[in-house]
Amino acid sequence: MGDVLRVRALEAWYGESKVLHGMGFRLAEGEVVTLLGRNGAGKTTTLKSIMGLMERRAGSILYRGEELIAARSVGIARRGIAYCPEERGIFASLSVQENLELPPRVAPSGMATHEILELFPNLRERLGSFGTRLSGGEQQMLALARILRTGARLLLLDEPTEGLAPIIIKQIRNTISRLKALGFTILLVEQNVAFARALADRNYIVETGLIVDEIAAGEFERRLGSIQGYLGI
Amino acid sequence: MTTIFGIPAALLFGQLLLGLINGAFYATLSLGLAVIFGMMNIANFAHGALYMMGAVGAWFLLDAFGVGYWTSLFLCPLLVGIVGILLERLILRRVSHLDHLYGMLLTFGLALIIQGLFRFAFGSSGLPYAIPEALSGGTNLGFMFLPHYRGWVILVALVICFATWYAIEKTRLGAYLRAATENPALVQAFGINVPAMIMFTYGAGAALAAFAGVLAAPILQVSPTMGADLLIVIFAVVVIGGLGSIKGAIVAGFSAGILEGLTKAFYPEASTTVVFVLMALVLLIWPAGLFGSKTQSASTSVVLPALANETSLMRWALFAAMALSLAVAPVFVYPAFLMKAMTYALFACAFNLMAGYGRLVSFGHAMFIGTAGYVTAYVIKGWGFPPELAILAGTASASLLGLVAGWLSTRSSGVYFAMISLALAQMIYFVALQAPFTGGEDGIQSVPRGVLFGLFDLSDPAVLYVFVLLVFLGGFLFIAALVRSPFGQILKAIREHEPRARSLGFSTEHYKLAVFVISATLSGLAGSMKVLVTQIASLTDVHWLMSGEVILMTFLGGVGTLYGPVVGAFVVVAMQNYLAALGAWVSVIHGAIFVVCILAFRRGIVGELISYVSARQARSVAAGTRADAPDVVARRLKAGA
Ligand SMILES: Nc1ncnc2c1ncn2[C@@H]1O[C@H](COP(=O)(O)OP(=O)(O)OP(=O)(O)O)[C@@H](O)[C@H]1O
Ligand SMILES: [Mg+2]
Numbered sequence A: 001m002g003d004v005l006r007v008r009a010l011e012a013w014y015g016e017s018k019v020l021h022g023m024g025f026r027l028a029e030g031e032v033v034t035l036l037g038r039n040g041a042g043k044t045t046t047l048k049s050i051m052g053l054m055e056r057r058a059g060s061i062l063y064r065g066e067e068l069i070a071a072r073s074v075g076i077a078r079r080g081i082a083y084c085p086e087e088r089g090i091f092a093s094l095s096v097q098e099n100l101e102l103p104p105r106v107a108p109s110g111m112a113t114h115e116i117l118e119l120f121p122n123l124r125e126r127l128g129s130f131g132t133r134l135s136g137g138e139q140q141m142l143a144l145a146r147i148l149r150t151g152a153r154l155l156l157l158d159e160p161t162e163g164l165a166p167i168i169i170k171q172i173r174n175t176i177s178r179l180k181a182l183g184f185t186i187l188l189v190e191q192n193v194a195f196a197r198a199l200a201d202r203n204y205i206v207e208t209g210l211i212v213d214e215i216a217a218g219e220f221e222r223r224l225g226s227i228q229g230y231l232g233i
Numbered sequence B: 001m002t003t004i005f006g007i008p009a010a011l012l013f014g015q016l017l018l019g020l021i022n023g024a025f026y027a028t029l030s031l032g033l034a035v036i037f038g039m040m041n042i043a044n045f046a047h048g049a050l051y052m053m054g055a056v057g058a059w060f061l062l063d064a065f066g067v068g069y070w071t072s073l074f075l076c077p078l079l080v081g082i083v084g085i086l087l088e089r090l091i092l093r094r095v096s097h098l099d100h101l102y103g104m105l106l107t108f109g110l111a112l113i114i115q116g117l118f119r120f121a122f123g124s125s126g127l128p129y130a131i132p133e134a135l136s137g138g139t140n141l142g143f144m145f146l147p148h149y150r151g152w153v154i155l156v157a158l159v160i161c162f163a164t165w166y167a168i169e170k171t172r173l174g175a176y177l178r179a180a181t182e183n184p185a186l187v188q189a190f191g192i193n194v195p196a197m198i199m200f201t202y203g204a205g206a207a208l209a210a211f212a213g214v215l216a217a218p219i220l221q222v223s224p225t226m227g228a229d230l231l232i233v234i235f236a237v238v239v240i241g242g243l244g245s246i247k248g249a250i251v252a253g254f255s256a257g258i259l260e261g262l263t264k265a266f267y268p269e270a271s272t273t274v275v276f277v278l279m280a281l282v283l284l285i286w287p288a289g290l291f292g293s294k295t296q297s298a299s300t301s302v303v304l305p306a307l308a309n310e311t312s313l314m315r316w317a318l319f320a321a322m323a324l325s326l327a328v329a330p331v332f333v334y335p336a337f338l339m340k341a342m343t344y345a346l347f348a349c350a351f352n353l354m355a356g357y358g359r360l361v362s363f364g365h366a367m368f369i370g371t372a373g374y375v376t377a378y379v380i381k382g383w384g385f386p387p388e389l390a391i392l393a394g395t396a397s398a399s400l401l402g403l404v405a406g407w408l409s410t411r412s413s414g415v416y417f418a419m420i421s422l423a424l425a426q427m428i429y430f431v432a433l434q435a436p437f438t439g440g441e442d443g444i445q446s447v448p449r450g451v452l453f454g455l456f457d458l459s460d461p462a463v464l465y466v467f468v469l470l471v472f473l474g475g476f477l478f479i480a481a482l483v484r485s486p487f488g489q490i491l492k493a494i495r496e497h498e499p500r501a502r503s504l505g506f507s508t509e510h511y512k513l514a515v516f517v518i519s520a521t522l523s524g525l526a527g528s529m530k531v532l533v534t535q536i537a538s539l540t541d542v543h544w545l546m547s548g549e550v551i552l553m554t555f556l557g558g559v560g561t562l563y564g565p566v567v568g569a570f571v572v573v574a575m576q577n578y579l580a581a582l583g584a585w586v587s588v589i590h591g592a593i594f595v596v597c598i599l600a601f602r603r604g605i606v607g608e609l610i611s612y613v614s615a616r617q618a619r620s621v622a623a624g625t626r627a628d629a630p631d632v633v634a635r636r637l638k639a640g641a
Helices: A043-050 A072-077 A096-102 A113-121 A119-124 A136-148 A166-181 A193-199 A224-231 B009-040 B047-065 B069-090 B099-123 B147-171 B174-181 B186-189 B194-214 B226-241 B246-266 B272-284 B314-333 B335-357 B365-379 B387-407 B414-434 B461-484 B486-496 B498-503 B508-534 B546-557 B564-582 B587-600 B606-621 B630-640
Strands: A004-012 A017-028 A031-036 A056-063 A081-084 A154-158 A183-189 A202-207 A210-214 B139-142 B145-147
Touching: A004 A043, A004 A183, A004 A202, A004 B335, A017 A031, A017 A043, A017 A056, A017 A183, A017 A210, A031 A043, A031 A193, A031 A224, A043 A056, A043 A183, A072 A081, A072 B186, A081 A136, A096 A113, A096 A119, A096 B174, A119 A136, A136 A166, A154 B147, A154 B606, A166 A183, A166 A193, A183 A193, A183 B314, A183 B564, A193 A224, A202 A224, A210 B387, B009 B047, B009 B147, B009 B174, B009 B194, B009 B226, B009 B246, B047 B069, B047 B099, B047 B194, B047 B226, B047 B486, B069 B194, B099 B226, B099 B414, B099 B546, B099 B587, B139 B147, B139 B226, B145 B147, B147 B174, B147 B194, B174 B186, B174 B194, B174 B606, B226 B246, B226 B272, B226 B414, B246 B272, B246 B314, B272 B387, B272 B414, B272 B546, B314 B335, B335 B461, B335 B486, B335 B508, B335 B546, B335 B564, B365 B387, B365 B414, B365 B508, B387 B414, B387 B508, B461 B486, B461 B508, B486 B508, B498 B508, B546 B564, B546 B606, B564 B587, B564 B606
Parallel strands: A031 A183, A031 A202, A081 A154, A154 A183
Antiparallel strands: A004 A017, A004 A056, A202 A210, B139 B145
16 A cells, blocks of 8 residues: 555544544545645544544554554654644744754654755744744744654645735745655645645545545536535635 | 941851852752743642752761762762652653642652651751861952852852753753743654653752752751751742743842842841742732743643532531531540641631632641731730630731732732742741740740630630530531632632633632632631630741641542541541651651542542542433533623622
């Protein structure tokens, strides 16, 4: 099986309340796949489950054939999966440079700092300033840039466009296409349909903790109406 | 002879030097506390014990194996650091996923155990430790004489402080620490092993404390109790500097030491209290301390046990059973024991009102029982007050103190609140130690009981017993009614989720202050009663051990339950009576109960009982009527009123 990630019957709980009810999907090497869905559908929870950040989860998460359902988040990261969280998770008490260099290398293939700064030129002059002094767009860039150093080849990105201006969204889109060209496998959580259309090889629709539909890039035009229906637009 | 502001220059410089030395210890110790707090969100009550282990360890290594100062300076921190790592790994980690309060209580219990064990092994008198030869003697600087060892202490402390600051603010490891302080889960998800980092941080903090201990050995009294009192000053220093701030800990540590030294030169009487006064002043102006910024989480994971379907009949039946058994108990048990236990039970119930229902766990509640006791004893002995007025005076003094202390402390919560309350109580302790009317070490003894309302002669044991019983039952009923009243429900809502309660329009500070003052008042009542029972007011009542005892009673019996504190008080007082012969072991046993209670049955005796019964009820009644969520109740109250 050439799948980088294969998720089956994934369930997850917050305390007593169950929010994932058997998610199943897969990512092949080099693919960009999105999880589309309304607020509260369980997209973030899915990424957190893969990262081992949910206290209680069940089912199967195969990463390159290895079962991760019982692994701890430290070990999951070290196997080469990197996570860019919804709230971006920039550390306020760390400088931009420190934020950038925080995640340890997990594979020798990680990008060098100067390569990353070529991808994100506007971070260069902000290296000395503190994390939260950045604009929303810059914080998002930093959150993306940060995980490229590690050498992880599977990236989980949670709504990188949330709350950003169109011009910044375009910049992020270009960055992600370049990452795709560089061969990264990317699981992208989105609500922005145009963004997903521009990047995704395949799209999964998430509704109340379940995958209810799968839409390949080629079908996107034809099925735009039902996608908008799923998202309630 | 030159003088400065009327003080001989030599004396002034001498005191300044002493102040600097103390400041060096304050800074090194509060540094460790700040680092540990940053990672674990707990005020490490074991810090004083770890410091003591360093000093006593150095003494022991020399005494038993002839290991000298320089080796000890390296070896003791290493050994104590390992102890710290073990404590974290084997004990503290078990509660790290719970409310941080539990971690704090655990360190408190551990401190009691360590101190008790060391007292058992080494006695409590001072152990002599000589200054190392290379650093003996001194140099005349012209304006003053500088003993070499003291210069060395200051120098080393400065270097250590700078190195720690540098390591945390400027290095990669420090960046990990800072990041983990902010968002441990995300740091984990980057592949950094946060639990291991926490373990080593605690170990490093312990090693730092032990290092300070070895430094202190040649110039301060080495004894198993040396850490406890120092720790409270350190807490005040940390509060001044701002919780979790490295820079704040260093600056506040040295400033507090120097300020203390100056006070010793100009007005020696105030030197023991000046740091606490400074803390109060700083809090008035900067509630988060000089450099503090870290905010406390507002919600809690301490769940209050409650029976799903208790009826008012059940409640009265329980109360009647308690009243009845206390009424007939003197036939079987010593009345003196019962009366003592009842006053403590009232005290614990008052504490529980605040800790359980208000979620303000004070580590300084002794100040109320103690102050009320002193006032009661003084007005009876000094002014010939009758008992009813003396009780009133004592209780009122506790309310007043509660108003001031509550105003200073209830603006913060959690760890910060605990430290402030402890520091304020220590200030009261020092006042009691030095004030002319408290009788110093002896206290106020053989206080006459007098005649209540001119009718009931309290020197008659039966009359006294009935009086104590009535006051206890009255206080208990008052608290029970208060908890069920709208006021109590709103407290519960605040406790569960303060921001939400605030967004519903409740002024949460006022409610917290109110419950603080009520709790202080009832504690004061307990203090006054205690004086009538025992006929003595003494320093033990204002000592921090007393604050620890009331926490123990409440948590052992069941925090947040009505009867828990009563059960806890009877158990603890009984233990004290029967175990008194064991001396130092009592503190070890207290500590061990703390640890076991927090690790194994967090809900306390009554709490566990309630949840056992509730679980059975839930099983038999498939879909029983569940109690309303507090915030729903609060909302309804708000709408209805
Ligand atoms: N910390 C939490 N505790 C309890 N329930 C939570 C928590 N976080 C999320 N939930 C619930 O879990 C469900 C799924 O949430 P999740 O964050 O995964 O949704 P999402 O698809 O990422 O939504 P959004 O698009 O708004 O980010 C929601 O119903 C949410 O209310
Ligand atoms: Mg989300």
